[in-house]
Amino acid sequence: MCGIVAYVGPKEAYPVILKGLKRLEYRGYDSSGVALLNSGLKVFKKKGKVAELEDSLVGKDVHAHIGIGHTRWATHGEPSDRNAHPHQSENGKLAMIHNGIIENYSQLKNELIKKGYHFISDTDTEVLLKFIEDIQQNNNCTLEEAVRIALKRVVGAYVIVLIDQDNPDTLIAARKGSPLVIGIGKGEHFLASDASPIIEYTKEVVYVNDYELAIIRPDELILKNLGNEKITPYVTKLDMELAAIEKGGYDHFMLKEIFEQPDTIFDCLRGRLDAANASITMAGVQNNIDQIKNASRIIIIACGTSWHAGLLAEYIFEELCRIPVEVEYASEFRYRNPVVRPGDVIIAVSQSGETADTLVAIEKAKEQGALIFGVVNVVGSSIARISNAGAYTHAGPEIGVASTKAFTAQLVVLTLIALKVAHAKGSIDTQRFVHLLNELHDIPEKVKATLQTADAVKKLAEKNKDAKDFLYLGRGYNFPIALEGALKLKEISYIHAEGYPAAEMKHGPIALVDETLPVVFVATKDSYHEKIVSNIQEIKARKGKVIAIVTEGDDTITAMADDVIAVPEADEIMAPILSVIPLQLLAYYIGIAKDLDVDKPRNLAKSVTVE
Ligand code: M6R
Numbered sequence: 112m113c114g115i116v117a118y119v120g121p122k123e124a125y126p127v128i129l130k131g132l133k134r135l136e137y138r139g140y141d142s143s144g145v146a147l148l149n150s151g152l153k154v155f156k157k158k159g160k161v162a163e164l165e166d167s168l169v170g171k172d173v174h175a176h177i178g179i180g181h182t183r184w185a186t187h188g189e190p191s192d193r194n195a196h197p198h199q200s201e202n203g204k205l206a207m208i209h210n211g212i213i214e215n216y217s218q219l220k221n222e223l224i225k226k227g228y229h230f231i232s233d234t235d236t237e238v239l240l241k242f243i244e245d246i247q248q249n250n251n252c253t254l255e256e257a258v259r260i261a262l263k264r265v266v267g268a269y270v271i272v273l274i275d276q277d278n279p280d281t282l283i284a285a286r287k288g289s290p291l292v293i294g295i296g297k298g299e300h301f302l303a304s305d306a307s308p309i310i311e312y313t314k315e316v317v318y319v320n321d322y323e324l325a326i327i328r329p330d331e332l333i334l335k336n337l338g339n340e341k342i343t344p345y346v347t348k349l350d351m352e353l354a355a356i357e358k359g360g361y362d363h364f365m366l367k368e369i370f371e372q373p374d375t376i377f378d379c380l381r382g383r384l385d386a387a388n389a390s391i392t393m394a395g396v397q398n399n400i401d402q403i404k405n406a407s408r409i410i411i412i413a414c415g416t417s418w419h420a421g422l423l424a425e426y427i428f429e430e431l432c433r434i435p436v437e438v439e440y441a442s443e444f445r446y447r448n449p450v451v452r453p454g455d456v457i458i459a460v461s462q463s464g465e466t467a468d469t470l471v472a473i474e475k476a477k478e479q480g481a482l483i484f485g486v487v488n489v490v491g492s493s494i495a496r497i498s499n500a501g502a503y504t505h506a507g508p509e510i511g512v513a514s515t516k517a518f519t520a521q522l523v524v525l526t527l528i529a530l531k532v533a534h535a536k537g538s539i540d541t542q543r544f545v546h547l548l549n550e551l552h553d554i555p556e557k558v559k560a561t562l563q564t565a566d567a568v569k570k571l572a573e574k575n576k577d578a579k580d581f582l583y584l585g586r587g588y589n590f591p592i593a594l595e596g597a598l599k600l601k602e603i604s605y606i607h608a609e610g611y612p613a614a615e616m617k618h619g620p621i622a623l624v625d626e627t628l629p630v631v632f633v634a635t636k637d638s639y640h641e642k643i644v645s646n647i648q649e650i651k652a653r654k655g656k657v658i659a660i661v662t663e664g665d666d667t668i669t670a671m672a673d674d675v676i677a678v679p680e681a682d683e684i685m686a687p688i689l690s691v692i693p694l695q696l697l698a699y700y701i702g703i704a705k706d707l708d709v710d711k712p713r714n715l716a717k718s719v720t721v722e
Contacts, residue, residue, distance in 0.1 A: 113196075113210035113720075114138040115291075116308050117179040117272045119282050120299020120329045124178035125168075127301070131308025132161045132182045134356060137364075137510050137710070137717040138210075138304060139184025142195035146206035147175035152276045154206055156195035160711070176329075177279060179272050181208040184716040187216070188233025198237040200244040201228055204276040205254070207243075209236035210304060211268035211289040212721045219264075239265065243273070255283055255326055259337055262287070262324075268467060268720065270319075272302055282327040284319070289720045290465050290493060291319040293332060295346065300327045304718075305489065306349050307356045307508060314349040318491045347491065355507045363703075364710045365511035365603070369695050373559040375506040375516045376688070379523045386552040389545050391531040395484065395500040402482050404432070404536040407454035410481070411438045412472045414719065416514040416598060417460040420486075420521035422591040424458070427526055427684055431533035441468035442722065445475055453480035460525070461485070462509060462517035463718040464492025471722070473497055486524050488517045502528065511710050512717045513602045515695045518595065519558070522688050526551065550682045554689075557679040561692045564676050568693050571658060571674055572700030575629050581606060582620060583694075584613035585633035586643050592633045592687045596694030602712050603702035613646040624655040631697075632672070633690050636662040637683035647671050660690045 114135025118124045128145050136143075143164045144156030155171070157164040161182055181196035188194035197206040213219070216235035219242050224230075228241050239261065247257035254275050262269075268288030275281065284291060284302055294301035294309035294316050301309045306316060317332070319325055323342060326333040334342045361367035383392050396403060403409075409428055411421035418440060425436040439449070441459075445468060451457070457476045461469050464487040473483050473494065485498030488506050495501060504520035530547055533539040539547075575581075581600055585593035594610035601608050611620050613632065624630065630650050634643045644667055650657055651671060659672035662680050669675045678689040702709040 113184050114182040114304045115208045115210050115270060115272055117282050117302035119177040119327060124175045125173040128178050128180035129165060131303055132180045134307040135304055136161050136182050137512055139182050139716045140711050141183055141185050141190030143182040144195045144197055145178055145180040146197040146274060147173060147178040148274055148279045149175040152206055154197055154199055156192050158190055158192050177274060179208050179274055186212055186721055187235045194232045194234050196236060198232060198240050200240055205244060205273055207240040207271055207273045210270045213239050213265055214267040258283055258285055259324060262337060280328050285324040286319045287321045293317045298329050300332060306351060310349060310351055311353050315346050316349055317344040317346055365513055365699050368509055368511050368516045370562060372516050372519050373555045375520050376523050376558055377555040378505045379520045383527055384551055386548040389548055391527055393502055393531055395502045396528055396531050399482060399500050400535050403456050404532050406434055406456040409434055409436045409456050409458060411458045412441045412444055412469055413460040414441050414466050414468055416518050416595060417462060419591045419595040420518055421460050423522060423687055424525035426588055427529045431529045431539050432536060433538045441472040445472040451476045451479035451481050455481040457481045457483045459483060459485050459494055460521055461494050462488045462514050464489040464494040465718045465720050467720050467722045470494060486521060512712055512715045513599055519688050550685050554685055557681055557689055561678045561689045564693050565696055567676055568696040569700045572697055572704050576701050576704040578629050580628060581608040582628060582630045583608060583610040584616055586613045586639040587637055588683050588687050589633040589690060592691050595691055596631060599695055599698035603698040603709050604705055613643050624650055624653040626654040628655055630655045630657055632657060632659045634659050634661055634668055635686040635690050660693050
């Protein structure tokens, strides 16, 4: 949800910022802009993707050693040049970029209008900047002081970065609720929403915390709290390589990330699963094992694809651990005055670790005394840091806006946790425990085999790309996969798709079925197989077009369905890790067949840092 980049140091700032914006474009891509300081402040902004900004600046004087840049996902005001960031102060001396939402902006705006301020954009950002400017002028104070005073009155979430024509070697930044990383180079500093714009220059970074303010010069980084007390910056080393954030020969990040899954799952299991010795090593679980295994209830909080992983985890935890589980949309949980008891364990699932609704839901549960266990992909992210314990998914940077490899890594980590807890609790017998560990061990190879269905899925995509709607059906462990398949298709192809429990279909959605509606059954071999065969018959009886994801060798469904994609045999608990892969590929290839931007689907953003 908006990407920010800034630079101060001896390098040319514009190329550093531009490259950074391209890396952060997954966060928002409806408009972008840069502000550069070089004998005066120059601001350039453009509606559309970063490439359009770049084209518009060819031949312009962009020479500077300090600058800020922004790629936007609109909240206040339509995507346009006017609403793009950076915004400028009334006197034209300050420029600011912002990621987040200022909730009390209209009240502040009214106050400023009464004082004679004018507003060029519809954004909350311009209001905050002019509020800061007003404070600076009235109090005759430094910009740093004015920012501090302003932020005490601001309600909402933000990362802001300012440059000031009168202090041409200084960036001022502050954070609450949105991410900010500072890269420390030799006589230079880099600021960004995540580490991807920084990684090729330095591996030394500081993650700025909420309510912290940074004053950054080429040779100096001062961190303070809003009470003006200095804080020692905690420098960490990035554990990430540049190759991980590049396309590596693939046409799109989404395809690369789908094909990376054998490796990401292997990485996720590495050092944790020891099938030969029937053991699982997970320090975050082990250190809290009594609390987790004796939990009166597990509440899983997440959004979007991560919520689907949570839903599947509900089935697995209840089956293996015999602990009641509830799966909550973070956005609903945070507002509905939920009952959380000290014996409850909250599992928060998030790829980015920055999702605003999930963050606030966690805070709410934490206040009520629950243990918070984070299952997060991005190392050092906000959710990782506010959780009491956790396990990283180790899927590596996921750049495609649609979550793919992060989802399967979430499934693997959640399964490992459930198995470890069940083993400690004694709710699983040794034979089944050992069997499931061996099954997990084999999953990376089976994922590799599943990816060989890509050509067949591509043909299926060509055949169905003009459908207006899709229905995805599954039962048991495959029901969350039906939901995930439908979400992927909506995001990437803009085709309306609904996921439903296969048996529930006859209570309503069956009315949609005719010869034009592709119905995707996620029907790998499991305890419900005969039941789903009946559901397929119900659809065929109404002339529906059936596409089935089945286990290799399933002649029954193969004989009934119009099209079949077969995945290797696996225990029903692990089968979803395989059955989701053809659905990811189907969404990808339909998006490609429709000539859409699969890595940056319209209206979406990778990291939803607004509620
Ligand atoms: O970063 P998170 O996992 O917390 O994000 C949650 C959702 O915003 C995310 O899964 C979203 O639904 C993706 N676009 C799905 O592909």
